[in-house]
Amino acid sequence: MSAVTDAASGRGFVPRSLLVPVVLGIALLVVPLVALVGRADWSTIVDDVTAPAALSALGLSLQTGLAATALCVVLGVPIALCIARAGDRLAALLRAIVTVPLVLPPMVGGVALLFLFGRTGWLGPILADWGFRVPFTTPAVVLAQTFVALPFLVLAVEGAVRSVGVGYEETAAALGAGRWRILLRVTLPLAAPGLVAGVILCFARAIGEFGATALFAGNAPGVTQTMPLAIYTAFNGAGVSQDTAIALSLLLLVTSVAVLLVVRAWRPGAPR
Amino acid sequence: MSAAARPSRAPIAAAVAALTLALAGCASAQDAPTASSQATEGTALDGELTIFAAASLTTAFDELAAEFEAQHPGVDVRPIAYDGSSTLATQIVEGAPADVFASADEATMARVVEAGLATDPVAFATNTLVLVVPIGDPGDVEGLDGLADPDRTVVLCAPEVPCGAASQALLEDAGVVPSIDSAEQSVTAVLAKVAAGEADAGLVYVTDAAASADVESIEVAGAEQVVNTYPIVALDDAADPDVAAAFVAFVTSEEGRAVLAGLGFGAP
Numbered sequence: 001m002s003a004v005t006d007a008a009s010g011r012g013f014v015p016r017s018l019l020v021p022v023v024l025g026i027a028l029l030v031v032p033l034v035a036l037v038g039r040a041d042w043s044t045i046v047d048d049v050t051a052p053a054a055l056s057a058l059g060l061s062l063q064t065g066l067a068a069t070a071l072c073v074v075l076g077v078p079i080a081l082c083i084a085r086a087g088d089r090l091a092a093l094l095r096a097i098v099t100v101p102l103v104l105p106p107m108v109g110g111v112a113l114l115f116l117f118g119r120t121g122w123l124g125p126i127l128a129d130w131g132f133r134v135p136f137t138t139p140a141v142v143l144a145q146t147f148v149a150l151p152f153l154v155l156a157v158e159g160a161v162r163s164v165g166v167g168y169e170e171t172a173a174a175l176g177a178g179r180w181r182i183l184l185r186v187t188l189p190l191a192a193p194g195l196v197a198g199v200i201l202c203f204a205r206a207i208g209e210f211g212a213t214a215l216f217a218g219n220a221p222g223v224t225q226t227m228p229l230a231i232y233t234a235f236n237g238a239g240v241s242q243d244t245a246i247a248l249s250l251l252l253l254v255t256s257v258a259v260l261l262v263v264r265a266w267r268p269g270a271p272r
Numbered sequence: 273m274s275a276a277a278r279p280s281r282a283p284i285a286a287a288v289a290a291l292t293l294a295l296a297g298c299a300s301a302q303d304a305p306t307a308s309s310q311a312t313e314g315t316a317l318d319g320e321l322t323i324f325a326a327a328s329l330t331t332a333f334d335e336l337a338a339e340f341e342a343q344h345p346g347v348d349v350r351p352i353a354y355d356g357s358s359t360l361a362t363q364i365v366e367g368a369p370a371d372v373f374a375s376a377d378e379a380t381m382a383r384v385v386e387a388g389l390a391t392d393p394v395a396f397a398t399n400t401l402v403l404v405v406p407i408g409d410p411g412d413v414e415g416l417d418g419l420a421d422p423d424r425t426v427v428l429c430a431p432e433v434p435c436g437a438a439s440q441a442l443l444e445d446a447g448v449v450p451s452i453d454s455a456e457q458s459v460t461a462v463l464a465k466v467a468a469g470e471a472d473a474g475l476v477y478v479t480d481a482a483a484s485a486d487v488e489s490i491e492v493a494g495a496e497q498v499v500n501t502y503p504i505v506a507l508d509d510a511a512d513p514d515v516a517a518a519f520v521a522f523v524t525s526e527e528g529r530a531v532l533a534g535l536g537f538g539a540p
Contacts, residue, residue: 053351119367136368218363220322221351233355236456237327237464 033253040246048247056222057230057248064138064226065207068145072153072202075146077195080157081187085166095158102151109147110215113140117216136218141226144212145205153202160194161187204259208252227252318346319512321519322369326357326376326434326502327458328399328477332535333374339531340522347515356458357381358433364389364507371510372519374502376459376477377434381503393503395540396524397532399477400499401435401442403490404466411472416443416492422451424472427465430455434500435462439475442498463487479536501540 041048048054083094101109117134118124127134134140168190172182188195210228217224219233227248234245321340325333337349353360357375364370365387373390375381381393405413411424419426428450429436436455443450453471456462462474467486477500481489504523506516522528529539 056351114366119365124367133367133369135366136363218353218368219355219359220353220368223350225351225353235461235464236458237460237467242464242468 036246036249036253040250041243044243045247045250048241048244049251051241051244053221053230054244054248057225057227058251060138060141060222060225061207061227064141064145065203067142068149068206069153069199069203071142071146072150072206073199076150076153076198076202077157077188079150080154080198081161081183083154083158084161095155098151098154100151101148102155106144106148106209106211107215110144110212113143113147113212113216117143135216136220136224138217138223140217141213141224144216145207145209148209148212149202149205152205153198156194156198156201157191160191160198163194164190200259200262204256207255316346317344317515317518319348319515321347321349321371321512321515323349323352323372323374323519324360324364324368324370325352325354325372325374326360327354327460328376328435328480329374329502330354330460331483332397332479332532332537335531335535336523336528339527340519343522344515344518349519354460356429356433356461359457369509369511370507371512371516372504372506374504374523375434376502377437377500378503379437380434381505384505384507389509390505390507393505394520394524395501396504396528397502398499398538398540399479399502400495400538401438401475401492402478402481402495403473403492404463404476404481404484404487405473405490406466406469406471407486407488409488409490410469413473413490415490416446416448419443419450419473419475420448424451425453425470426450427454427456427462427471427474428452429459429462429475430457433457433459435459435475435477438498438500442475442492442495445494445497446492482536499538502537 049058079094079098083091083098086094114135115121116123117127117140119128119135124134134143164187168186169182172186177185207226208228209226210232213224213226214229214232219225219229221230225233231245231248231252234242234248321337323333323337333352333354337352341347341349353370357377357380360368360370360373361375361380361383364373364384373381373384374396375384375393376399378393378395384390385393403413403416403419405411412418413424418424419428428439431437431440433456435458454465456465459476459480462471463476463480463484465471466474466476467484476487478489481487504520506513506520510516523532533539
C-alpha cells in the first residue's frame with residue numbers, strides 16, 4: 001500500500017476506477033454471509049443453539065479452542081522471540097517452517113498427525129504401549145487446532161517484537177537487568193498489543209478448525225465433534241438438524257466478527 | 273521399527289510424547305471407567321456404550337439406543353457417531369474408540385474384521401434403493417434414465433461407500449451411465465441435497481426416502497435385485513464387552529427387528 005500512498009497527506013492517488021473491483025470483492029465477501037443470516041429461523045434460533053447436541057459442540061469448541069490457544073502461547077511466544085532475534089537466515093528458515101501450516105490444506109495436517117500418532121504411525125504404537133491413544137480423542141482436537149493456529153500467533157508476536165527493536169532491552173541490560181527480567185518487564189509488555197492480537201486470531205482460527213480435526217480427531221458427538229464438524233454433519237443430513245447447523249454457523253460468524261472487532265487495531269507491520 | 277530409538281529423532285519424539293502425555297491427562301479423567309461391570313446374564317448392566325453407525329441408521333439407532341437405555345438404566349449410551357460407513361470403518365481401523373459398529377454393507381464391515389478388530393458380525397437388516405426427486409419433480413427426472421442427462425443436477429453416493437456401491441450396481445443393471453455432479457460420502461448427504469432442492473435427483477435407501485417429507489420417491493425397476501445387508505458387531509476392544517454384546521443382541525432381537533421393520537428396513 002505504501003507505494004501508492006502519499007505519506008505526507010495520508011491520502012494517496014489510487015485510481016477511482018479501482019472502486020469497481022473493490023465493491024465487487026467486498027460484495028463477494030459480505031453478501032453470502034447476509035444470505036446465511038437471511039436463512040436463519042429467528043423464532044427457533046434460541047432453541048436451536050441451546051439444543052443438547054449444539055451446546056455439546058459449542059462447549060467442546062470453546063474448551064478445545066482455549067486449550068489450543070494456551071498451547072500456542074506456551075510454544076509460540078518462544079518461537080516468535082527466537083525468530084525476531086535470530087539472524088536473517090535462521091529467521092527466514094524458522095518463519096518458513098512456521099508458515100507451512102498456514103498455506104497447507106488443513107486436511108494434509110490431519111493426515112500427517114494421523115501418520116505420527118495413529119495406530120500405524122511413528123509414535124502411536126509407542127504411546128499405545130504406555131496406555132495412551134491420541135487420535136479420535138479430545139486431545140487430538142486440541143493438537144489439530146494447535147497445528148493450524150500456531151502460525152497466526154507466532155507471526156503476529158514476531159512482527160510486534162521485531163518492530164519494537166532492541167533499544168529498550170539494551171538499556172535495561174546496561175542497568176543490570178537479567179534476561180528473564182528483561183523479557184517479562186520490557187520485551188513482552190512492549191509487544192503486548194501484538195501478543196493480544198495474536199492470541200485472539202489464534203483462538204478464532206482454532207475454533208474454526210475443520211479439516212485437520214475431521215481426519216485426525218474424527219466426528220464423535222461430545223468427544224471430538226466441534227462446531228465446524230457439527231455444522232458439516234448437519235448439512236449432510238445426519239446428527240443435529242439443518243436449522244441447528246444454520247444457528248451454529250451464525251454463532252461462529254458472530255464470534256469471528258467479535259474477535260475481529262477486538263483486534264481491529266491489528267494490521268501487518270503496523271506500529272503499535 | 274521404533275522410530276524413537278533412532279538418536280536423531282529421540283529428542284523430538286520425547287518432546288512430543290511429553291506434550292501428548294500432558295494432553296492425554298485431561299482425556300483420561302473424562303474417560304475414567306464408570307464401573308468395571310462383571311455383568312453376566314441376569315445381572316444389571318452398567319457402563320458406557322459408544323456406537324458408530326451408518327448414517328442411514330440415524331433414526332433407527334436413536335430409537336434403539338433410547339429403548340436400550342430404558343431397559344438398562346445403568347448404561348449410558350454416548351451420542352451416536354453417524355457418518356458414511358466407509359468413513360467410520362476407516363476411523364475404527366485407525367484406532368477410534370468404538371464399542372459397536374453397524375455398517376450399511378458387508379464389504380465395509382469386512383474391512384474392520386480383516387483388520388483383526390472384530391469377529392463374526394451379525395446381519396440385522398436389509399435395505400434397497402429408490403430414486404428421489406424434490407417435491408413435484410422440478411427436473412422432470414421421471415425415471416432412472418433421467419440420471420444420464422448432463423443438464424440435470426445429479427448427486428449420488430460415492431462408489432466407495434455402501435449406498436454408492438449399490439447405486440452403481442443398480443445403474444449397471446439398468447444400463448444407465450449417470451452424469452454425476454457430486455459424489456457424496458453418505459446417503460444422508462445425498463438426501464439432504466435433494467431435499468433442499470439443490471439437486472434434481474439422487475439414489476437413496478427406501479428408508480431414508482420414507483422418513484423425509486421433502487422428497488418424492490420414484491420406484492425403480494430392478495431395485496429389489498440390489499439389496500444391502502446391514503451387519504453389526506461388538507468390537508474386540510470394546511470398553512465394556514458385556515454392554516456392547518448386549519446392545520448387539522438387542523438390535524438383532526425380535527424387539528429390535530420390530531423397530532427396524534417399522535422404519536421400512538427389510539429382514540436380514
